[in-house]
Amino acid sequence: MDDQRPDTSNLSDRAVPLATIGPDCCGSAAGGGDNEPEAVEYISPEGWTIGSIGTPAGEIPQVATRLTGRDRRGHWRVRWSIGRMTFAIRPGLYAVGQPDRTSPVFVTANYKMSFDRLREQLDGRDGWIMVLDTKGINVWCAAGKGTFGTKEIINRIQSTRLSEIISHRRLIVPQLGAPGLQAHVVQQQTGFVVRYGPIRAADLPTYLDNGRKATSDMRMVRFDIGDRLMLAPMELIGYGKFALPAVIVLALLSGFGTGVYSWERVLTHGLRAAVPILGGTLAGSILVPLLLPWLPGRSFSAKGIWAGMLVLLFLASMFFVRSQTAPDWIGLAAVSLMILSIASFIGMNFTGSSTYTSLSGVRREMKRWVPVQAVSGVVGLGFWVAARLV
């Protein structure tokens, strides 16, 4: 079975399990490779488990269906990449409400965000949640990596002794788990029939109330402003780790020039070096996600260029228009080229967080745009150096 599945390794980023629509991609598995099974530290069940249910296969923890402030603070910290790098719960079976042998079984990832989005939608219902070991990664990303996959689901059905707990043989699996799963193989090997539920956890109550039928709308992935907004902090923090050292390096380099090394130049020119780097980073990591549908062009690199232009326009209105002195044309060219190059590159990398780009498409985009970004970055840097020496 697994041999048939091409190495679709990763679809990564775009996350959005049955649960989330908060793509926060891949809840960051902190480097856990496939061969390090227990490398992940699990979040304590304290606070979100409220008891247990006795079954022929032992006591099953019962979970709350209302999120607490602590749960929400955890989500917030993950989005801002604060603190722990993993946000995983222990895989296995959990109970919602007072489930019995006929209650539905919902499958999800052990990324706590996915799990929380699911359990809060099951408020007032009875059911079982089977949590797969996805190394703390959300359903969609894990499906792309294959950890939310055929083998894991088959193993988990056995290790939880699910067949002894329930009398039916149906699993409700989030649709976005499908890139990791061969439903017919699961059925052949375990007798369990996989039904793909809606993409978004929020649609689950309607799905359940409508006789487990997903509308075509529920089957379409989205990428709304809220989803994109949630990605922005992670993008900004991720690229900030490169942008700030780059600013410092350029500032220190500013000290060189005609004559001796000058700390005064580090301050004056160094501050100016921060403008193109931070401007380009902001354009690519904040404006591209937020303005994605409205920026012209289909390729993300082009969208990044437009976002960079917006930053340039803003800077122009801030500095140059008011300035009475003649503009420093070389410096201007340096700032412009560097901003556009950085914004385009970071914008291009947002393909990974989006929910609709294909590998073939991104390859084509990169073939066309990476040379443009490289040349404009190098030429921009050259102008920047030249402006220091003139």
Next chain:
Amino acid sequence: MIGYRYLSGVTTLALDADKCQGCRRCTEVCPHAVFAVQNRKSRIVDRDACMECGACMLNCESGAITVSAGVGCAAAIIFGALTGGEPTCGGDDSAASCCG
């Protein structure tokens, strides 16, 4: 998907209608409504919406669908090129979008 369009004419998706049994799994798993089933045969109705996630191919029991599946992620492609492997997410803990 509503409101978004990526590059046209690039997807590697292919459907062999002769092999199709009309089970509808592809319409169930595709997150971009690429397929529609008519008269118990699936057909591709929106090829350019395909993001090559591979869900349809994996879940097609009759093997009628092929696609070179992978992640549409520039950072993963760069990472793959640098390490000499396939484009894959994760692996490093860098800025790059997702998947830490």
